[in-house]
Amino acid sequence: MFADYSSTELMSIFAMQGFAGLSLFSVFVLMAMGLAIIFGQMGVINMAHGEFMILGAYTTYLTSQFFQNLMPELFAASFFFAMVLAFLVSGALGAFVEWAMVRHLYRRPLDTLLATWGLSLILQQAYRSIFGAREVGVDLPDWMMGAFNVTDFVQLPINGLFVMVIALSIALAVYLLMYRSGWGKKVRAVVQNRPMAEAVGINTAGVDRATFALGCGIAGVAGSAFTMIGSTGPSSGQAYIVDTFLVVVFGGAQSLVGTIISAFGISQAQSTMEFFLSGSMAKVLTLLVVVGILMLRPEGLMALKVRR
Amino acid sequence: MKTNSPLQWLTSREGIYYLLLALLLVVVLPLLLDPFRLNMVGKYLTYAFAAIGLVMCWGKAGILSLGQGVFFGLGGYCMAMFLKLEASTPEATKNQSTPGIPDFMDWNQITELPGFWQPFHSFSFTLIAVIAVPVLLAFIIGVAMFKRRVGGVYFAIITQAIAAILTILIIGQQGLTGGVNGITDLQTLMGWNIRTDMAKTTLYFVCVGLLFLCLLVARHVQNAKLGRILVAMRDQENRVRFSGYDVASFKVFVFCLAAGLAGIGGALFTLQVGFMSPSFVGIVPSIEMVVFCALGGRYSLLGGVYGALLVNAAKSGFSESFPELWPYAMGALFIGVVLAFPNGLAGLYERYIMPLEKRLPVIGKYLDKDKPAPQAPPVVSDQLSAEKP
Numbered sequence: 001m002f003a004d005y006s007s008t009e010l011m012s013i014f015a016m017q018g019f020a021g022l023s024l025f026s027v028f029v030l031m032a033m034g035l036a037i038i039f040g041q042m043g044v045i046n047m048a049h050g051e052f053m054i055l056g057a058y059t060t061y062l063t064s065q066f067f068q069n070l071m072p073e074l075f076a077a078s079f080f081f082a083m084v085l086a087f088l089v090s091g092a093l094g095a096f097v098e099w100a101m102v103r104h105l106y107r108r109p110l111d112t113l114l115a116t117w118g119l120s121l122i123l124q125q126a127y128r129s130i131f132g133a134r135e136v137g138v139d140l141p142d143w144m145m146g147a148f149n150v151t152d153f154v155q156l157p158i159n160g161l162f163v164m165v166i167a168l169s170i171a172l173a174v175y176l177l178m179y180r181s182g183w184g185k186k187v188r189a190v191v192q193n194r195p196m197a198e199a200v201g202i203n204t205a206g207v208d209r210a211t212f213a214l215g216c217g218i219a220g221v222a223g224s225a226f227t228m229i230g231s232t233g234p235s236s237g238q239a240y241i242v243d244t245f246l247v248v249v250f251g252g253a254q255s256l257v258g259t260i261i262s263a264f265g266i267s268q269a270q271s272t273m274e275f276f277l278s279g280s281m282a283k284v285l286t287l288l289v290v291v292g293i294l295m296l297r298p299e300g301l302m303a304l305k306v307r308r
Numbered sequence: 309m310k311t312n313s314p315l316q317w318l319t320s321r322e323g324i325y326y327l328l329l330a331l332l333l334v335v336v337l338p339l340l341l342d343p344f345r346l347n348m349v350g351k352y353l354t355y356a357f358a359a360i361g362l363v364m365c366w367g368k369a370g371i372l373s374l375g376q377g378v379f380f381g382l383g384g385y386c387m388a389m390f391l392k393l394e395a396s397t398p399e400a401t402k403n404q405s406t407p408g409i410p411d412f413m414d415w416n417q418i419t420e421l422p423g424f425w426q427p428f429h430s431f432s433f434t435l436i437a438v439i440a441v442p443v444l445l446a447f448i449i450g451v452a453m454f455k456r457r458v459g460g461v462y463f464a465i466i467t468q469a470i471a472a473i474l475t476i477l478i479i480g481q482q483g484l485t486g487g488v489n490g491i492t493d494l495q496t497l498m499g500w501n502i503r504t505d506m507a508k509t510t511l512y513f514v515c516v517g518l519l520f521l522c523l524l525v526a527r528h529v530q531n532a533k534l535g536r537i538l539v540a541m542r543d544q545e546n547r548v549r550f551s552g553y554d555v556a557s558f559k560v561f562v563f564c565l566a567a568g569l570a571g572i573g574g575a576l577f578t579l580q581v582g583f584m585s586p587s588f589v590g591i592v593p594s595i596e597m598v599v600f601c602a603l604g605g606r607y608s609l610l611g612g613v614y615g616a617l618l619v620n621a622a623k624s625g626f627s628e629s630f631p632e633l634w635p636y637a638m639g640a641l642f643i644g645v646v647l648a649f650p651n652g653l654a655g656l657y658e659r660y661i662m663p664l665e666k667r668l669p670v671i672g673k674y675l676d677k678d679k680p681a682p683q684a685p686p687v688v689s690d691q692l693s694a695e696k697p
Binding site for chain 1: 372374452453456457458460461462464465466468469470472473476477479480591595598599602632635636638639640641642643645646647650
């Protein structure tokens with residue numbers, strides 16, 4: 001498939017598709033960060049993760065509508081309010097779900113999968129009843145329009161760049177929170193040895209709830225960022241859930257760095273192949289390669305050294 | 309209690325449950341329902357094959373596969389390819405630019421029948437492929453995963469990814485597979501019109517017959533030593549391994565068994581419904597199959613059959629009258645089954661109805677005498693701790 005192109009053409013194709021893949025990369029990182037906490041750290045399979053993300057997206061939509069109609073002068077800053085609000089709304093729903101459902105299922109991971117799938121069906125239908133089946137879009141403020149011209153053929157849209165900045169700063173924040181803060185230490189202690197953590201006086205139930213809520217809140221922020229590069233429909237979240245799980249598993253479930261590397265690899269592979277093949281075949285090939293590598297190396301790219 | 313002769317088994321408690329199901333499917337439903345509804349029940353029963361497979365694979369052996377739709381779909385597509393080739397005779401397709409190939413290929417500017425379609429001219433090959441193709445894929449996945457001790461959650465996610473891959477592939481390769489519409493317009497099987505009411509009723513009984521055959525095979529596996537090893541593996545994998553059993557091979561076996569059963573179900577689905585499309589392959593149908601099994605009772609074979617019947621009947625009922633309520637009901641079903649009664653209908657039956665059985669006249673006393681030895685304990689096993697050394 002490369003034979004028809006000269007090497008300079010190939011270079012520019014790779015560069016162009018590479019930049020195009022960055023927005024997919026941002027979405028993957030944003031979704032995978034929340035999931036890496038919930039799945040990687042807690043071992044809970046949250047199939048409703050996409051719906052938490054969409055909740056954030058709808059929150060952003062409502063907030064921007066609110067600002068547009070009532071306070072147009074503040075509209076340029078509405079996204080920052082929206083992101084905080086999305087975090088709070090999704091996090092609150094996450095805490096409720098943990099309390100009502102997930103905490104009864106920590107010892108049965110496969111059952112959390114079924115229960116959260118049920119939750120995702122309910123949430124999707126709820127979105128459909130409230131917001132309608134059609135996709136909604138958020139109007140971007142002026143400062144997010146436009147693009148940088150890097151070279152003649154490479155353009156970087158500002159909204160895409162902004163989303164990537166958000167994605168990377170969230171990744172950094174999660175890293176600091178999990179590995180450099182006292183609270184993160186508690187979370188990791190509970191994950192590694194629950195009875196021991198309880199014995200030294202950690203409130204494990206509280207840590208569980210906060211961790212789950214944090215993961216869901218990050219999903220909400222992801223949804224908020226998602227509205228800047230695409231429109232939102234009731235089942236947009238489901239389209240990404242399998243990919244995101246693969247990103248997390250492929251990176252090595254307990255490694256945040258691995259998650260970012262795998263998100264980068266998968267999004268770039270898909271975007272580059274899309275130029276040469278049809279979109280669906282590019283996706284099939286990418287997923288096949290990922291599944292194939294996982295079969296050879298089930299612990300993922302960056303595995304913790306564990307005795308098995 | 310050991311029963312040896314078939315007659316002894318049929319009069320035992322378990323035998324009576326099987327007889328009751330047979331009575332329902334062979335006598336009661338065909339008498340009550342018109343051919344259209346009976347055909348729908350037949351369609352639901354094809355899901356029961358997948359549910360039985362999941363009972364063996366998930367309930368007994370503790371391997372949750374979220375890719376049963378793949379195997380169901382492969383079985384269904386094998387049958388659909390045969391029927392489509394039979395329907396695309398040169399006479400029937402003489403208006404196409406290339407007569408004699410399926411219509412969707414002609415629409416996609418394909419002028420020659422692709423190689424992998426060729427063997428499906430033969431009915432005997434198709435019958436073998438219906439089981440062999442799913443089993444082969446399951447074998448490859450199983451060997452690759454279980455030999456490396458990938459299990460539990462990871463296995464579930466990877467099987468789900470495979471379901472996603474196959475769906476995208478089928479939809480993307482429109483010229484080879486019929487794309488998102490699937491393979492439609494299937495008319496005859498070896499010259500026999502499968503669209504008539506008579507044929508649909510006949511196919512229903514064929515389906516019921518095969519279902520009982522599969523139930524008996526699965527029951528045989530479950531009661532043999534093999535079945536006990538599967539249950540032991542589910543509960544304490546390492547102990548089984550340390551006792552010298554090759555855990556991976558047993559897992560591969562039960563996964564292949566489940567895949568084969570789903571394949572048979574898929575082929576019967578195609579025959580009774582008259583088409584096959586990617587919407588029966590992907591992530592959502594695969595997960596729905598898990599619900600049939602979970603609602604019926606994940607460790608009960610008969611529970612799987614009832615689960616498939618009830619969930620599908622409820623789905624049709626709801627979607628006919630309140631389509632927007634169905635996702636809520638389905639979601640609540642998922643959550644309710646998992647949180648409130650993890651052993652499904654079979655568990656509820658054992659707990660609440662079985663104690664009442666002895667109050668029945670005549671038969672009650674008889675059943676009470678034959679109390680089963682407690683079968684596999686309720687499955688809510690704790691897979692995390694089982695993996696810890």
